[in-house]
Amino acid sequence: ILVTDDDLSHRTMLRTLLSGWGYAITEADDGGSAVEATRRQPFDLILMDIRMIKVSGLAALSEIKAFNPSIPIVIMTAYASVETAVEALKKGAYDYLTKPLDFDELRLTLERAMDHSRLKEENRRLKESLGERFDRRNLIGRSLAMKRLLDTAAQVAPSEATVLITGESGTGKEMIAGLIHYNSLRKDRPFIKFNCAAITETLLESELFGHEKGAFTGANRRKEGKFRQADGGSLFLDEVSEMSLGMQVKILRVLQERELTRVGGEEVLQVDVRLIAATNRDLLKEIEAGRFREDLFYRLNVVTLHVPPLRERLEDIPLLAQEFLTRFAEKNHKAIQGFTPQAMDRLLRRPWPGNVRELMNAVERGVVLSPGEVLDEAELSLLLPEQNGAAPPAAR
Template identity: 60%
Template sequence: MKTEKNKILVVDDDPGHRTMLKTLMGGWGYEIYLADDGSTGVDMVMDGDIHFDMVLMDMKMLKMSGMEALEKIVAYNPALPVIIMTAFSSIETAVEALKKGAYDYLTKPLDFDKLKLTIAHVIETLYLKHENTTLKEQLSQGFLREKIIGNSPAMTALLETVEMAAASDAGILITGPSGTGKELIAGAVHANSPRRKMPFVKINCAAITESLLESELFGHEKGSFTGADRKRKGRFLQAHGGSILLDEIGEMSLAMQAKLLRVLQEKEVTPVGSEQNINVDVRVIASTNRDLLKMSQDGGFREDLYFRLNVITLEMPPLNERSEDIPVLSLHFMKQFAQKNQRDIKGFTPEAMDAMIRYAWPGNVRELMNSVERAVVLARGDYLSLDDFPFIASQTYQKGETGTHGDVTTSGAGNFSGNGSEKGSSTVDIPLADVERDAVLGTLESAGGNRSEAARRLGITRKTLLKKLKLYGKA
């Protein structure tokens, strides 16, 4: 068991009762912290400055009741055990507290022996959970793939690099098109690193406005800006000792890049509204679908930050460069969504799978996943056929000449339409840009002109779709 004392937060608005509990439980070898009302107790838990092992809380308090505080604490951290104590020992109140997530329920006046046994049981349960997790980690052998599917040469080479890079503490930059699985690779780096037992925190830099990004990354003090009603730890402090993924870092402004660079150099953060510098130990993993080197040369990205982040580069291959993985990925998604939607889908027809392997997949794995989900939900038979992927037939084989692909002769949609018609030809020798343009415009047409739906089917953001439409003169 861990050598430091277990930390217990006592929340009670009766000062005499608080003092008594601190003396009593302190004598049992626990480190006791006190809060004089439910609101203060909730704040102490959410601030995260102290990692409590359990909370002992009175039910009846003036400013915020124990029931209300219980709901807030459970919503914030469901794994933190909360024991409710009250003089009102009605069965209804006990049941309500337990339903809302209380670990146990004690009545006043407290039976000290029962209190001691209850606390010991909580601590023992936490210890056993920790031991079980540790044992599982010790029993697991070799590289943890973290839900990464695929054995193509491209993925095998990538994962070999990931395994070597994970063992170090060097900064990592993951590059590649949208939808290729950059976040999964980042997770694999953390899961196989010496920091794997510590937090892995993710933040999408493109999803948060510039005015809020600094607060999200570095935290803020209470009252530091409008709406800052309580002190908050930033993502870097949440990831202390572990790893942080800065997704879409190419979207970060130059001003924020300068602040991030300082954090990486000094290994300390300054929360918004504070003058205190807080030391932080975090491994930074960044990802982007943009060319940061070119951006740095053009003045859109700080060159010093680029080289600070880019110690090791992991380049994600697009799905059309790892087509060997399409069958196993497709089957994985089919089983996942069939179970989720309670559909009895047995597999794919040969022509559907053949067409999927040949399709360019401009939205990469995300597009494949979304397409299989749609097919599973709308399928009318036991097997997913080409009719369940109409955009593939209409977009992949549209040109006028018959061509060959390996040992298979393709006569356009005739091989994949399911009705024997022969119109169009293969995509062999067709520029990839043309294939992508046909895929985007065809998906938009099949979605009835709904750009949000078309973006979802392609596995790209609506913003990216609008950029492509503008490029095609279709905005």
Template identity: 45%
Template sequence: MNHSNLKIRARDERILVIDDDLGVGECIQCMLRIAGYESAFVTTAAAGLERAQSEAFDLVVSDLRLPDRSGIDVLRALREAGQDTPVILMTSYSSIESAIEALRTGATDYIIKPFNNDDFLYSVERALDEQRMRKENAMLKRSLKRVYSSRRIIGESEGILRVLDMIRRVAASDANVLIEGESGTGKELVAQAIHYASPRAEGPFVPINCGAIPAELLESELFGHAKGAYTGAVAASEGLIREASGGTLFLDEISELALNLQVKLLRVLQERQVRPLGSKHTYATDARFVAASNRDLKQAMEQGLFRADLYYRLNVITIHVPPLRERGRDVEILAQHFIEEHSRRLGKRITGMSPAMRDFLYSYHWPGNVRELENLIERSVILAEGSVLSLEDPPAKGTTAPAPGTAGEFLDRPLPVEEYMKEVVRRYQDSHSEMELAAMLGVGRKALWMRRRRWGLYRSGDSRREGTGKGDLKRSA
């Protein structure tokens, strides 16, 4: 080993050297010190693993053959302990098989002794540079996710600023969060913002709508199933709870979860373990649970439709997302944002909206909240012929939302949201399709169908009435 071309330069990285040959180890330490690195030297795998677990090192350089374990064993033990520290393996007894095994196990490099000092230092520098780049990329990715998530929650109203403040305060913890708000207010955006602002940002964000999947399928989706657990289960599934481990599981429309599944979910929250359908084994999960509901869960609990113990387990932190009608100037800020977003996507040059359109935004009740507003703006941009959106554009005349005047007699009268939705359905069900009605109200077609059944509202000429038939309502021709 020659020491030519070595330059002394102060560095921040620490390197752990493991070699049972004292002479080689001391020579490597000297070379690293001259190159500006701080290092520690041990002669056994056990001593190396003990140092690596108790101290912070940026790189491990280990001999392949050690008196107690191999260098590959050291590498495996580090990975099993969750450490991603790069490892360079050295050996005097090279073989293709050992080199392949070392690299497959995750070694950063494989060096044959005796080696040239410059080549060795180049390998060290490359391993440290790659590790530094991985860390910087992870930090950049996390930063971009946080910026992206926080920017999507747009508004300046007092209510939305409270929401953003709550997101900032709860993100760092692992506490369960319950997000309350009407349909279309942006509850999933709040859940995403919590996730991406948390230490779990690099983990998965797994959303599931508990009201969109039949109960018999939802159990398998959430908890997983063993192979052969039921007809058609040709392979095992880990389920979304386990899939979200290390990240966040977002349970949207949690109020729609069947009571028997509420019991199973409660057990997971208490024990942090999940048992797949048809399996005798339980598996640990490290998912954070964020739930959302557009119904009053406390009222559902009092009615026996939602378990009290599950409610209190989920409701550690509550975030209330205000409806759009209570957000004042936010409706115009959001509308302008959607105009810019959809104009850019569609290649149009829409600069703003007419005064009449702006007045409409402020006077309309917005039962579908932000989702309905975006729907209206997108359609308006698509069909607009000029550079300014106006009430003359077809969407503002009823395709998405009733225009002022046609429903003004009840738009301006304060009504509970459910009563308002019922009135909209009563007035527009014969002139709009099921899809248009659902978009107008900011709900899914299944939710609309269930509400119409409950209210006893049917289209003219529809022979089906409450209790007279099953299945969906006919769409008007």
């Protein structure tokens, strides 16, 4: 903690008190010194008086926040300068404390500020890791079909266009949705994922639009839905074809009007969301059968991306299998290095009805159960019983 105060006795008291609480303390006697100290070394928190003769805490706050916006700064102020403290909050201070200090309040404020700072850093790292996970370089595929798909996704990402992703279950539609979001202008905003087939129809509206307290039995408090949670970012609706026609009408209204109402409420809420939808069905056939609205289809179908099944991109199987093997070997502390040629040939001959997800699960089971340094065909045979309609051998 950097303690900044031009009152030596007060600064000394704080150093003694905070050191006793287990904090490492650095001191500064005015705002300018605090700015210089913050440039030289990182601090978890700054505790700073607002009124100092040379450079005020308010001036130092503005300067520090300009180059280190994430650091929490707690302002100390006399009763007479509460208005100035409120101004400091507007400039980015975490909180303010009035003098003479209440030590219990001080301790609690410091702990909360530290927790807040830690949470922000964890969120930043999580966003970075998610961004890396959905980086194009981590979406493995050298087949022409995958290269074309990734090229198109990269072109679409910076736009605001609604995207419809089609493909069989397990092909990686969610990964493509993530690639689009994390390469868009919304990448620092939420990426919310929701499977429309994973919940009953009666709860679907509440999950998507939220509900007011008392809207139905068990609604003990207000809840924000997925659209509001994704405000400013992207909402990925998987298995969008599983929604009822009535729910499709409500989704269409949100897309057209960019507004919604919580279940049981009357307030009209504005939403700014980029919608990315996915389905494993042929929506044109669903429209013909009367199960999907044509107007919603055209709202979703601004850009369509098709993720090919694994059997149509056999050249990607060795890359994917080795990537999964390396990942799961590290996770399970195994020394497995790869596959025998016979084992790889077995992988290439399988039709993979479950696509990439099935391949990943098979490799994980193999890694967990194999005692050796390579996965051989005999081990895979136990995990992969023969299936009808096997894919033809890959070209050598």
